[in-house]
Amino acid sequence: MSDNIDTTEKLEMAKTYDSSLVEGKWYSYWEKKGFFHTEVNKEKQAFSIVMPPPNVTGALHLGHAMDGAIQDILTRFKRMQGYNTLWLPGTDHAGIATQAKVEEQLVKEGTSRKELGREKFIERVWEWKAQYGGRITQQLRRLGASCDWERERFTMDEGCSKSVREAFVDLYHKGLIYRGNYIINWCPKCHTTISDIEVEHVDREGNLYHLRYPVKDSKESLIVATTRPETMLGDTAVAVHPDDERYAHLIGKTLILPLMDREIPIIADDYVDREFGTGAVKITPAHDPNDFEIGLRHHLPQIVVLDKEAKMNENAGKYQGLDRFEARKAVVDDLKAAGVLVKIDPHAHAVGECYRCASVIEPMVSKQWFVKMEPLAKPAIEVVKDGRLQFVPDRFDKIYLGWMENIRDWCISRQLWWGHRIPVWYCEECGAEICSKEDPLTCPTCHTSHLMQDPDVLDTWFSSGLWPFSTLGWPEKTPELKQFYPTSVLVTGRDIIFFWVARMIFLGMEFMNEVPFPKVMIHGLVLDAQGRKMSKSLGNGIDPIEVIEQYGADTLRFMLITGNTPGNDLRFHPERLEATRNFSNKIWNASRYVLMNLEDYEEGPRGELELADRWILSRYASTVEKVTETMENYDLGEAGRLLFEFIWNEFCDWYIELTKPRLYDKEALLARHTAQSVLFEALEGTLRLLHPYMPFLTEEIWQNLPMQGESIMMQTWPEVPAYQDAVAESNMTLLMEAIKAIRNIRAEMKVSPGQKVEIMMLVPDKVQHAVLENGKADILKLAGGASVELFEEMVEKPAQAASAVLEGIEIYLPLKGLMDLDKEIARLEKEISVASLDQEKLEQKLNNSGFTNKAPADVVAKEREKLEGIKARKVALAERLRELKENV
RNA sequence: GGGCGAUUAGCUCAGCGGUAGAGCGCAUCCUUCACACGGAUGAGGUCACUGGUUCGAGACCAGUAUCGCCCACCA
Numbered sequence: 018m019s020d021n022i023d024t025t026e027k028l029e030m031a032k033t034y035d036s037s038l039v040e041g042k043w044y045s046y047w048e049k050k051g052f053f054h055t056e057v058n059k060e061k062q063a064f065s066i067v068m069p070p071p072n073v074t075g076a077l078h079l080g081h082a083m084d085g086a087i088q089d090i091l092t093r094f095k096r097m098q099g100y101n102t103l104w105l106p107g108t109d110h111a112g113i114a115t116q117a118k119v120e121e122q123l124v125k126e127g128t129s130r131k132e133l134g135r136e137k138f139i140e141r142v143w144e145w146k147a148q149y150g151g152r153i154t155q156q157l158r159r160l161g162a163s164c165d166w167e168r169e170r171f172t173m174d175e176g177c178s179k180s181v182r183e184a185f186v187d188l189y190h191k192g193l194i195y196r197g198n199y200i201i202n203w204c205p206k207c208h209t210t211i212s213d214i215e216v217e218h219v220d221r222e223g224n225l226y227h228l229r230y231p232v233k234d235s236k237e238s239l240i241v242a243t244t245r246p247e248t249m250l251g252d253t254a255v256a257v258h259p260d261d262e263r264y265a266h267l268i269g270k271t272l273i274l275p276l277m278d279r280e281i282p283i284i285a286d287d288y289v290d291r292e293f294g295t296g297a298v299k300i301t302p303a304h305d306p307n308d309f310e311i312g313l314r315h316h317l318p319q320i321v322v323l324d325k326e327a328k329m330n331e332n333a334g335k336y337q338g339l340d341r342f343e344a345r346k347a348v349v350d351d352l353k354a355a356g357v358l359v360k361i362d363p364h365a366h367a368v369g370e371c372y373r374c375a376s377v378i379e380p381m382v383s384k385q386w387f388v389k390m391e392p393l394a395k396p397a398i399e400v401v402k403d404g405r406l407q408f409v410p411d412r413f414d415k416i417y418l419g420w421m422e423n424i425r426d427w428c429i430s431r432q433l434w435w436g437h438r439i440p441v442w443y444c445e446e447c448g449a450e451i452c453s454k455e456d457p458l459t460c461p462t463c464h465t466s467h468l469m470q471d472p473d474v475l476d477t478w479f480s481s482g483l484w485p486f487s488t489l490g491w492p493e494k495t496p497e498l499k500q501f502y503p504t505s506v507l508v509t510g511r512d513i514i515f516f517w518v519a520r521m522i523f524l525g526m527e528f529m530n531e532v533p534f535p536k537v538m539i540h541g542l543v544l545d546a547q548g549r550k551m552s553k554s555l556g557n558g559i560d561p562i563e564v565i566e567q568y569g570a571d572t573l574r575f576m577l578i579t580g581n582t583p584g585n586d587l588r589f590h591p592e593r594l595e596a597t598r599n600f601s602n603k604i605w606n607a608s609r610y611v612l613m614n615l616e617d618y619e620e621g622p623r624g625e626l627e628l629a630d631r632w633i634l635s636r637y638a639s640t641v642e643k644v645t646e647t648m649e650n651y652d653l654g655e656a657g658r659l660l661f662e663f664i665w666n667e668f669c670d671w672y673i674e675l676t677k678p679r680l681y682d683k684e685a686l687l688a689r690h691t692a693q694s695v696l697f698e699a700l701e702g703t704l705r706l707l708h709p710y711m712p713f714l715t716e717e718i719w720q721n722l723p724m725q726g727e728s729i730m731m732q733t734w735p736e737v738p739a740y741q742d743a744v745a746e747s748n749m750t751l752l753m754e755a756i757k758a759i760r761n762i763r764a765e766m767k768v769s770p771g772q773k774v775e776i777m778m779l780v781p782d783k784v785q786h787a788v789l790e791n792g793k794a795d796i797l798k799l800a801g802g803a804s805v806e807l808f809e810e811m812v813e814k815p816a817q818a819a820s821a822v823l824e825g826i827e828i829y830l831p832l833k834g835l836m837d838l839d840k841e842i843a844r845l846e847k848e849i850s851v852a853s854l855d856q857e858k859l860e861q862k863l864n865n866s867g868f869t870n871k872a873p874a875d876v877v878a879k880e881r882e883k884l885e886g887i888k889a890r891k892v893a894l895a896e897r898l899r900e901l902k903e904n905v
Numbered sequence: 906g907g908g909c910g911a912u913u914a915g916c917u918c919a920g921c922g923g924u925a926g927a928g929c930g931c932a933u934c935c936u937u938c939a940c941a942c943g944g945a946u947g948a949g950g951u952c953a954c955u956g957g958u959u960c961g962a963g964a965c966c967a968g969u970a971u972c973g974c975c976c977a978c979c980a
Contacts, residue, residue, distance in 0.1 A: 033942065218977080225980085243980060256980095290979050298980050307978045367977085412909070419908070419976075511975090541910095546917090548973070580918060580928080585910075586974085590917060596928055599942040610939030658919075658927080673939070681938080757946090764946040770935055858924065867960030876923060876961095883924085 030613070034605035036569025039717045044158055052730055053163050055103040057496040064100035065501040066092060067485050068164060069509045069517065070172060072111035073146055074118045077156035079543040079551065079577070079589060080510055082561040086574040087540060087653060088508045089162050093709035094648055095505075096163070097734040103501050104163060105488050107170035108150060112477040113207055113373055116435040119145050135434050142435050146171075156562055161570045161712045163730065170488045172480040173437065180487035181437045181480045182454055184528060189441075189452040193389045193527075194429070196441075196450075200309040201383050201428050202369065205327035206376040209432040210385055212476060213425060214515050216378050218367040225294060225364035226349065229357050230255060233271040233280060239264070240359055242294025244366055245304075246352065247345040249274065250333045251322040252281055254300040256311060259285035261296055275357045276348065277334060284315050303382045319382050327379050341379070386430035386439060386473065390523075394421050397523035406522065406532045409651050410584040413514065413539045420515050421523075429476045436474030443469050482520030485533035492528075502529060506536040506651075511584065514539065538651050541586035543577070548588055559589055571711035572598045578710065579657040600661060601714055604707070607669050608718040611696045614680045618723060623694050624687035628752065628791065629675040630695045631745035636667050637699045638740040644706050645734070660707050668699060671753065675795055697722070702735045751785060752792040758821040758828055759800035765844060766819050766836050773803035777818075779811045779827040789826075814897075816904045822848070822893045824886040838901065845898045852891045859884040 047053060066088050071081055088104060096102040119142050120130050130138050154169065170177060188194040201210045226246045231238045241255055252274055257264040268285045288311055289298050302312025303319040312319060322333040329336040329344045336344045352358040369378035398421050400406045401414055408414050430439060442451045444460035445467040451457045459466045480487070485507075489498040503525075509518060518537055525533035544550060545557040552558065564573050576597040581587045626634075640663040647656040679685060679692040701722055708715040708729050719729035726732060759776060768774060776796065780786040786807060789796070793805045811827075818829040819841050859880060862868050869877055 030939095032940065034940095241980085245980085288978085288980095293979050300980095305978080305980080307980075310978085366980085416909070416975075423977090515976095542974090544973095550974095582919075585918095588917070590929085592929055593917070595942070599940095600928095602942045603940065606940035606943085608939080613939070654919085662927085669939085670944085674944095677938095760945060761947085764934070767934080770937095770945080855924070862924090862961080865960060869960080871960045872923080880923085 030609060032606070032609075034569075034602050034714065036571065036601070036713060037566065040159070040161070040565075040570055040713045043713050043716045044161065047163065047728065047730060048158075048166065050727060052728060053104075053165050054167050055101060055165055057500045058101045059500065061099065061101035063103070063500050063505070064092075064095035065103040065105065065504045066506060066508065067488055067504055068104065068106045069507075069513070070107040070109040070170075070481060070484065071153050072114050073108040073150040073153070073171070074111055074114050075153050077153055077160070077561050079559055079561055081153070081157070082160055082573060083540060083543055083577040083587070084508060084510060085157055085160050085162050086577050087538065089160070089164075089574075089712070090578065090648075090653055090709040091506065091508070091651075092163055093712060093730060094734065096730065097705065097708070097732060099733060101500070103165055103168070105168050105170065105501075106154065106157065106162070106164040106166060107172070107484075107488060108153065109477060109481055110146075110171065110173040110436065112431060112433050112436040112474065113209065115142060115146070116433050117207075117373075119435075130434065138434055159562060159565050159570060161574065163712070168488070172477070172484070176490065177480055177483070177487045178437060180483050180491055181475065182440050183492045184479075184483055184524065185437075185440055185475070186452055186454050187528070188388065193392060194386060195389060196384065196386050196430075198382055198384045199387065199426075199428075200303075200306050200380050201385050203325070203327075203379045203381045203383065204371040204374065204376055205325065205379055206374045207371060208325055210383065210428050210430060211371060211373075211378070212428050212478075215372045216369040217372050217375075219370050220365055221368045222363065222365050223368070225362045226352075227295065227359040227362070228275070228299070228352060229359050230272040230275060230281075230299075232267065232283075233273055235270070237267070239267060239272060239283065239297050240295045241297045241299045243299055244364060245301075245345070247329070247336075247341055247348045248301040248304045248322065249299055249348065250277060250329070250336060250344075251301045251303050251320040252277075252279075252299045253302055253312065253317040253320060254282050254284050254315065256284050256286045256289050256298045256300050257296060258289040258291045259287065261289070261291050264297060275355055276351055282315075284311075284317075286311050286314065304380055306380055309380075309382065321382055323379055323381060327377075385428050386441075386471075388427040388429055390424045390426050393523040393527055394424050396526040397421055397519065400522065400526065400532050405535065407536055409536055409538045413511065413537070413584065416511075417514055417519060421519060427476075429479050430471075430473040431476055432472075433474050436477065437480055439471040439473050439475060441471045443471070445469055478516055478520055481517055482524040483528070485521055485525060486529055503532055504534045506538055507534040508538045508540070510542060511539045512542060536651070539584050541581070541584055544586050544588050546588055546590050548586075551589075564594065568594050568598045569601060569713065571714045572601050575600070575657060575710050579654045579661070581654060583652060583654065600665065601711065603665055603669060604711075604714060605718070607664070607673060608700060608704075608721075610673055611700050612718075612721055614676075615693055615697060615723065618690075618693045618697065621690065621694075624691040626691065626695070627675075627679075627688075628745055628748055628788070629672055629795070630691065631740075631742045632749035633668065633672040633699055634695060634738070634740035635742040635745050636663060637702060638738045641702065641706065641735045642737045645737070648709075657710055660703070660710070664703060664707075668703065671749075672696075672699070674799060678794060678798060702738075705729060705732055705735050708732075748788045751788055752795060754823055755789060755792070755826065755828065756796055756800045758823060759796070759802070759830065762819045762821055762828070762830055763801065766830075766832060766841070768830075768832065768835060770801065772835075773801060774830045774832065776800065776802040776805045777808065777811075777815060777829040777831065778805070779808050779814075779829075780825070781809055782825050785825060814900060816900070820845075820897050822890050822897065824890055827893055827897070838904070842898065842901055845894055845901070849891060849894045849898065852887055852894065856884065856887045856891060859887065 092102055092104040123129055202216050204211055223244050225242050225244055227240050227242050229238045229240050239255060255272055267283050270283050271280050272283060274281050288307060300308045300311055302308045302317050303321040320332050322329055323341060324330040327341045329339045331337055336347060339347060371378055398418060401418055440452060442457055444463060446465040447460060447463040449460050449462040457468060460468060485504050486498060486502050489501055491498055521533045549557060561573060572594060576593050580593060640659060644656045644659050676692040676696055679688045704715045704719050716729050778789060780789055790807055796802055796805050815829045815831045817833040818831040819836050821828045863880060863884060
């Protein structure tokens with residue numbers, strides 16, 4: 018036990034649970050005791066999860082909180098089940114985001130990245146990381162995350178960097194990484210390329226400009242339609258469909274490109290859609306992905322007309338220096354003046370925007386590094402198809418496969434400074450390209466030392482794609498890698514399936530020749546109350562830390578996990594926080610009750626179990642079984658719901674109430690001890706079941722129970738006890754039904770709560786009779802009776818009495834002078850009509866020979882039984898009604 | 906242009922082949938020694954629509970509508 022944490026302190030018996038008083042205490046206790054840490058242990062089966070590394074620049078948001086809660090629940094669950102459990106945390110260097118953050122800071126200081134220079138700048142980023150990078154991991158601790166902080170990793174730490182280097186060099190030598198001039202997505206604001214999935218397509222209102230290009234040496238002309246007239250400056254052809262009769266005679270002819278006075282050919286290509294626009298497309302190979310492809314097919318020149326700022330460059334003639342949107346206006350004006358502009362139609366189309374800064378992306382031909390995807394995608398597709406890797410829920414299989422099957426090469430070079438530098442050097446003397454794990458000193462070809470490293474860094478996702486094994490020591494064959502790879506399950510949001518999950522799968526297959534995880538548990542997004550994504554620009558974000566401070570981490574966790582189904586988005590409703598907090602408080606108070614009555618508890622054999630004891634133990638056993646099963650199936654919401662129901666509706670509402678007479682009777686030693694013992698067992702076991710969901714609350718309570726052991730989190734997961742007792746469950750149901758019926762009459766007849774009434778019950782069935790006879794005391798207490806009298810038969814039924822008719826049982830509350838007879842008559846009539854409806858439906862069903870012939874025999878028998886019950890009940894009700902009417 | 910998800914009580918969501926459920930909200934009552942962040946009782950649903958499969962369908966199939974989200978090179 019740690020010096021500054023006193024866990025022997027007696028439970029503060031406050032009526033309301035105050036999470037803020039206990040959460041910090043327990044977290045540092047767990048961490049100091051080393052409960053989160055795992056060593057390799059070949060004797061035990063492993064369970065491992067790698068945490069999706071949040072950006073170092075980030076602050077915890079509700080998405081992280083949900084993601085973390087799920088992983089922590091699974092981790093705590095498996096740890097208690099006895100697995101050698103590792104939840105490996107870490108953060109991501111997040112190239113663009115981090116660089117931008119530090120650049121912002123530099124601007125405030127009146128300097129800039131360029132002024133500082135590359136080396137100094139990177140130093141500054143590391144300083145920044147040292148200072149602020151721990152925020153998000155501290156926040157994860159607030160959530161209760163039981164990850165192994167001793168193994169915390171960072172995508173740019175030494176080990177991960179070594180993995181990145183290894184992976185790059187290996188892929189390079191296999192020919193799976195190449196450099197070349199291709200069309201890429203350029204962000205003019207971030208000044209870097211971004212990959213295809215980092216481009217967000219947004220529908221925008223724009224125009225379709227129709228331009229007339231004159232045919233050389235002819236009076237004819239060709240009208241093309243374009244949404245981006247300024248790119249005409251880089252046109253190197255116009256394409257028409259090969260079978261388009263309108264233009265067949267023009268194919269092979271030459272056009273004069275207006276404004277530029279350049280000659281460009283008319284070519285034929287299948288790509289052209291005859292229906293769209295005029296059926297003639299201007300081709301700008303350097304600035305459009307399709308045009309680029311067409312350009313390759315027809316060997317067209319590529320004329321880049323934009324620079325890195327998306328301003329027109331020297332190839333744009335007099336437009337040089339204009340921003341692309343200014344250039345558009347200028348070009349359109351000039352085209353209009355030249356009589357080339359035929360018309361402008363409004364036209365909505367998708368514009369690519371930078372996922373980060375929302376600038377319009379410029380497709381551009383540029384020399385970049387790419388990962389060749391086809392060979393890597395193949396095994397990554399197979400493992401999902403043959404089930405070696407499964408998405409939970411499985412509908413995400415299709416989404417993943419659809420993407421993987423249509424994947425294009427991955428542009429991995431970024432024009433940033435913060436990130437993993439591309440391990441390629443160019444010889445300034447002979448032009449040789451050297452890719453190596455060790456920094457080369459001389460050129461292997463010409464042996465000079467004039468080498469220059471490629472200035473670019475790698476896409477952040479390249480390093481996170483190696484995360485499941487780079488964090489375990491790869492490329493070294495470490496014991497950790499051996500025990501914990503493949504990891505057991507990956508938990509992440511559906512928004513990064515392509516960015517991250519897919520990359521881990523194909524990189525895992527390539528380097529480990531094994532899936533990185535057999536299961537991927539995909540959860541939805543946390544939306545605001547209106548169902549919108551939470552975002553900075555909308556200002557609708559909720560800070561999980563504020564929620565934790567107000568309601569407690571347990572409440573936040575439970576709320577985020579329950580109330581929806583796996584894979585679906587969750588709307589954030591503050592009212593649900595209150596409801597969940599009330600649940601925490603309910604558990605707290607139920608435990609208070611148990612603890613208050615456990616002061617003199619000593620272990621020892623129980624006396625005879627009462628019905629309620631057998632019932633709650635049976636219900637507890639069934640809860641252990643179902644909770645375990647649903648958790649094994651990753652259905653955490655359902656398991657949470659089961660716990661909620663058991664704790665509140667069964668343990669609190671019924672069992673606790675039923676133990677009171679025994680607990681408050683200090684004379685009945687054995688009976689009291691028995692109740693104590695059962696209460697204790699059910700509560701303690703339930704706390705263990707609940708611990709993964711509500712680690713702090715359960716620890717606080719558990720530490721106050723007369724238990725040996727350092728922490729609930731290190732206890733074993735409950736086995737299903739052999740307490741199942743169908744008889745007890747059905748007898749208890751009968752008793753509860755009777756009590757509820759009496760309560761109902763009292764409420765309906767407006768009998769004041771203080772008013773004790775005589776209760777008479779007609780119970781001909783011997784078994785039922787015995788059950789209710791034994792339950793007399795409970796009925797008195799829970800239904801507010803002055804006396805309970807049971808009859809096997811009743812010659813004369815009480816006249817002025819309200820009644821309830823259950824199946825086989827009639828209950829009478831003589832309320833002479835207290836009741837409104839008309840009201841009671843009306844009540845009975847209503848019940849009879851409801852019963853008649855039920856009877857009618859059942860009879861219809863049973864008269865249907867299709868049903869009786871084809872439905873399973875037990876279903877038919879059950880329906881018959883039901884009908885008999887209803888009939889008998891109806892007879893009793895009618896009888897009762899008749900008697901009452903006679904008395905009016 | 907494809908794909909996915911949602912459509913069930915006023916609200917938020919479970920249920921996924923055998924007579925509709927929870928939480929919140931609402932109504933009435935209750936400050937009894939676990940809890941008013943509570944207890945008791947109750948009201949409230951032709952399970953979006955149309956067909957089909959089945960003895961039987963919120964539940965399975967086909968389609969329609971509305972909303973949301975992904976993906977996509979029609980300039």
